[in-house]
Amino acid sequence: MVLSFAFGIGWSTTSSCFAKEISKSTQEEWKLPVPRKKSRVSLEKALNLRRSSKEGFSSKELKEKEIGQILWAARGVNRPTGKLTSPSAMARYSVSVYVATEKGTFLYIPENHSLLSISNRDIRKGIGTQEYVKTAPVILIFVADFSKLSEFSMTRKISFVSAEAGAIGENVYLQCAALKLGTCFVASVDKEFVKRELSFKKDIDPLFIMPIGHSR
Numbered sequence: 654m655v656l657s658f659a660f661g662i663g664w665s666t667t668s669s670c671f672a673k674e675i676s677k678s679t680q681e682e683w684k685l686p687v688p689r690k691k692s693r694v695s696l697e698k699a700l701n702l703r704r705s706s707k708e709g710f711s712s713k714e715l716k717e718k719e720i721g722q723i724l725w726a727a728r729g730v731n732r733p734t735g736k737l738t739s740p741s742a743m744a745r746y747s748v749s750v751y752v753a754t755e756k757g758t759f760l761y762i763p764e765n766h767s768l769l770s771i772s773n774r775d776i777r778k779g780i781g782t783q784e785y786v787k788t789a790p791v792i793l794i795f796v797a798d799f800s801k802l803s804e805f806s807m808t809r810k811i812s813f814v815s816a817e818a819g820a821i822g823e824n825v826y827l828q829c830a831a832l833k834l835g836t837c838f839v840a841s842v843d844k845e846f847v848k849r850e851l852s853f854k855k856d857i858d859p860l861f862i863m864p865i866g867h868s869r
């Protein structure tokens with residue numbers, strides 16, 4: 654059963670620390686704060702600030718509103734049609750965004766702007782093979798569902814989902830730049846570890862990751 658609750662009920666405030674707040678929740682689906690659609694950072698400024706941060710991350714946690722904002726930028730709904738901030742081959746939405754945190758791993762649900770609990774375990778140290786990735790408070794995992802592209806050859810499937818993940822990744826880079834957070838698009842993923850930990854079936858493949866945090 655999936656339970657959801659409105660933002661603002663009880664404990665949830667826009668400045669709260671994500672890891673602390675989510676640990677208080679017994680809900681399976683966590684509604685994120687409404688994302689901002691305006692800011693003082695221009696697109697040009699965000700482009701100028703965009704970079705890969707590989708120096709590692711400080712222990713400072715991310716705020717719930719920061720995580721919500723980044724997920725909306727990555728894969729949120731931006732039109733009444735229900736279409737998203739990043740494009741998708743034939744609008745199949747074959748790439749989903751998972752969020753690995755200290756309190757477990759969650760699946761971002763664009764239509765509800767919410768996080769669905771997938772696992773209670775902290776898998777952050779095993780996802781990436783590079784040491785700096787393991788210091789991130791949050792790691793996004795871009796996961797392909799090849800079954801949504803069943804009529805295509807594997808070569809085309811891979812090109813579609815890679816392009817889709819790349820578009821999501823650039824949105825994450827720009828939103829992180831605007832929020833003064835560090836991130837990096839990373840292909841060095843221990844795929845077998847992620848598949849095992851998150852009980853992914855055949856056809857479900859973790860493609861890339863993006864560690865996010867305050868750069869050291």
Ligand SMILES: Cc1cc2nc3c(=O)[nH]c(=O)nc-3n(C[C@H](O)[C@H](O)[C@H](O)COP(=O)(O)O)c2cc1C
Pocket residue numbers: 703704705706707783837838839840841842
């Ligand atoms: C497809 C792709 C895969 C990447 N994989 C990794 C990776 O596994 N580890 C890493 O530290 N950086 C990775 N990067 C980040 C690049 O190293 C980085 O973008 C490049 O050095 C240019 O730096 P910049 O992003 O700051 O401009 C990857 C980037 C792309 C586009």
